[in-house]
Amino acid sequence: MIEERxxxxxxxxxxxxxSCVQACAECDTHRGRSLIHLETIDRHDSVQTAPQVCxxxxxxxxxxxxxxxxxxQTPDGVVQSSLKPRCIGCSNCVLACxxxxxxxxxxxxxxxxxxxxxxxxxxGKRPMCATVCPSQALAFxxxxxxxxxRGGTAINEWRFGDHPVRTKVYLVVPPETxxxxxxxxxxxxxxxxxxxxxxVAAWLEQG
Amino acid sequence: MPPPVRVTxxxxxxAHAIAAxxxxxxxxxxxxxxxxRHLRDFDVALVPYAGASVFAAFGLGYxxxxxxxxxxxxxxxxxxxxxxxxxxxxxxxxxxxxxxxxDNFLAQKFIGRRAVKRWLAHWCIFxxxxxxxxVTFPLSFGWIHFETxxxxxxxxxxFVFGVHVFSFRLDSVLAPLVFNVLDVAALLVLTGxxxxxxxxxxxxxxxxxxxxxxxxLPLALLFAVSVTGLFLTASTHLLRGYDFVFLSQLHAVTVxxxxxxxxxxxxxxxxxxxxxxxxxxxxxxxxxxxxxxCRRCGAPFASALHVGDLKRVESALGIRYxxxxxxxQDVCPRCRRLSVALAQDALWRTHGRGPGKxxx
Ligand code: SF4
Ligand code: SF4
Numbered sequence: 001m002i003e004e005r006x007x008x009x010x011x012x013x014x015x016x017x018x019s020c021v022q023a024c025a026e027c028d029t030h031r032g033r034s035l036i037h038l039e040t041i042d043r044h045d046s047v048q049t050a051p052q053v054c055x056x057x058x059x060x061x062x063x064x065x066x067x068x069x070x071x072x073q074t075p076d077g078v079v080q081s082s083l084k085p086r087c088i089g090c091s092n093c094v095l096a097c098x099x100x101x102x103x104x105x106x107x108x109x110x111x112x113x114x115x116x117x118x119x120x121x122x123x124g125k126r127p128m129c130a131t132v133c134p135s136q137a138l139a140f141x142x143x144x145x146x147x148x149x150r151g152g153t154a155i156n157e158w159r160f161g162d163h164p165v166r167t168k169v170y171l172v173v174p175p176e177t178x179x180x181x182x183x184x185x186x187x188x189x190x191x192x193x194x195x196x197x198x199x200v201a202a203w204l205e206q207g
Numbered sequence: 208m209p210p211p212v213r214v215t216x217x218x219x220x221x222a223h224a225i226a227a228x229x230x231x232x233x234x235x236x237x238x239x240x241x242x243x244r245h246l247r248d249f250d251v252a253l254v255p256y257a258g259a260s261v262f263a264a265f266g267l268g269y270x271x272x273x274x275x276x277x278x279x280x281x282x283x284x285x286x287x288x289x290x291x292x293x294x295x296x297x298x299x300x301x302x303x304x305x306x307x308x309x310d311n312f313l314a315q316k317f318i319g320r321r322a323v324k325r326w327l328a329h330w331c332i333f334x335x336x337x338x339x340x341x342v343t344f345p346l347s348f349g350w351i352h353f354e355t356x357x358x359x360x361x362x363x364x365x366f367v368f369g370v371h372v373f374s375f376r377l378d379s380v381l382a383p384l385v386f387n388v389l390d391v392a393a394l395l396v397l398t399g400x401x402x403x404x405x406x407x408x409x410x411x412x413x414x415x416x417x418x419x420x421x422x423x424l425p426l427a428l429l430f431a432v433s434v435t436g437l438f439l440t441a442s443t444h445l446l447r448g449y450d451f452v453f454l455s456q457l458h459a460v461t462v463x464x465x466x467x468x469x470x471x472x473x474x475x476x477x478x479x480x481x482x483x484x485x486x487x488x489x490x491x492x493x494x495x496x497x498x499x500x501c502r503r504c505g506a507p508f509a510s511a512l513h514v515g516d517l518k519r520v521e522s523a524l525g526i527r528y529x530x531x532x533x534x535x536q537d538v539c540p541r542c543r544r545l546s547v548a549l550a551q552d553a554l555w556r557t558h559g560r561g562p563g564k565x566x567x
Binding site: 010011012027028030031039041048050052061064065066067068069080084085086088089090091092094095096097098099100101107108110115118119120122123160161162163171172173174175177181182183185186 | 274277279282283317320321410411412415479480482486502503508513514520521524527529530532534535536538541543544546547548552555
């Protein structure tokens with residue numbers, strides 16, 4: 001029996017090549033619109049770029065705060081994009097998702113989000129982004145493959161403020177990391193004192 | 208004054224919703240009784256249709272009330288009305304509502320921007336159904352009826368709530384239109400279904416996510432209603448009434464089934480959708496109310512009104528973003544993405560190997 005594949009995300013591996021951004025727009029469930037987020041993290045914080053797909057929460061906050069009941073989960077735990085007849089474009093989900101995933105498109109008055117390429121994953125194929133990602137920062141593999149090829153461990157339990165979240169998508173972290181990752185979002189993106197964000201020399205001085 | 212966010216037990220919700228359903232059904236019954244002048248204009252042959260409508264009204268009242276009991280729905284519903292009826296803005300709001308209703312419901316422009324075939328399908332089905340509903344509900348409730356004029360058998364008179372509204376000659380241009388309006392509606396609906404199936408059959412995205420009960424059953428029901436309706440016309444005009452009784456019963460079955468399905472399946476969006484207009488008012492009021500700024504990057508990311516309301520919805524839902532150290536709801540979506548990536552980065556740093564691309 002083939003072990004079921006899971007989605008692993010490892011921001012640290014991302015090389016910022018934008019392949020996932022291009023591939024995402026090719027997905028048949030939202031053709032022409034790329035829904036993945038690729039963040040260039042400010043140099044002040046890190047040199048990293050980071051892709052963000054929907055983490056497919058077990059009890060998704062996006063669906064709970066949706067007044068139109070437009071976000072549904074498939075029996076296999078994939079949180080779908082908004083139902084077109086229902087979504088009234090209020091952006092509650094956009095603001096409430098702990099991972100900042102859903103996007104609101106004003107011209108069609110609708111929210112759209114990553115649905116793990118349901119057209120593909122429901123027929124055993126890998127999602128577009130994980131298929132093209134050259135560094136496998138986005139990987140759709142079995143747990144066994146993960147153990148054989150990666151040094152870290154995979155966690156899927158989070159706490160945002162005091163709110164616990166468990167996700168279908170795993171994050172790769174160092175071995176022996178406690179299984180729950182606390183996110184406060186408290187770290188200031190603004191360095192103290194007068195600081196020009198475009199002044200690279202000042203960043204370097206700050207270490 | 209912000210409207211309250213209600214949290215109630217499920218049992219209380221259901222009792223409330225049953226009451227709302229009964230009230231909706233009672234309204235329809237009263238409407239039928241008084242609208243048909245104490246049943247004087249009520250056509251007994253149409254009792255099954257009227258009965259199914261009463262059941263549908265109950266279902267719709269129940270489902271709508273249940274829907275409004277969800278904290279986010281209830282809050283935005285009350286908020287929308289509060290903003291709409293704000294005395295200072297009411298006249299402008301009424302004009303705005305008319306414009307929004309035209310763009311979103313009559314022309315359905317936002318669907319056109321999603322895809323042309325989707326728009327064609329939806330527009331045809333929508334107008335076919337509106338036309339059919341505008342004729343059949345008043346007819347089966349006894350609100351309108353037709354009679355031959357006492358003076359001339361070649362003249363027909365139309366009555367609305369028992370009041371004579373207009374009359375026309377049987378050989379006038381109007382006559383075939385009046386008698387065949389339901390056929391026009393059926394053809395519109397069938398055209399819409401054709402486009403819908405065309406789109407659904409070819410669009411690989413739609414093929415992956417569509418479900419029979421949710422997406423295809425409604426089309427099948429509309430198809431059955433339209434085709435059996437057209438059979439009746441064919442039987443009358445082409446086949447000299449061949450099997451008319453059976454066909455009319457078949458048609459009644461399809462219509463009744465559709466009415467009973469109305470509150471539960473995809474058709475419920477007809478009643479949900481107007482909330483979209485409320486959200487338009489909400490967004491405008493939000494834009495005028497000042498912006499909330501992200502506590503991490505300091506940039507404005509949404510209206511202060513929206514973020515404040517969302518926090519109340521979250522606390523009603525038991526989403527515990529608020530802590531003594533601050534509220535995660537004050538972090539903008541981009542900073543949330545950054546925070547998660549940075550948290551992972553910090554773990555690898557403290558692990559002593561740095562992010563170390565390619566080493567793992
Ligand atoms: S990550 Fe965000 S969008 Fe995805 S399921 Fe969770 S709450 Fe919803
Ligand atoms: S934008 Fe759409 S899917 Fe998101 S919460 Fe609002 S209605 Fe629901």
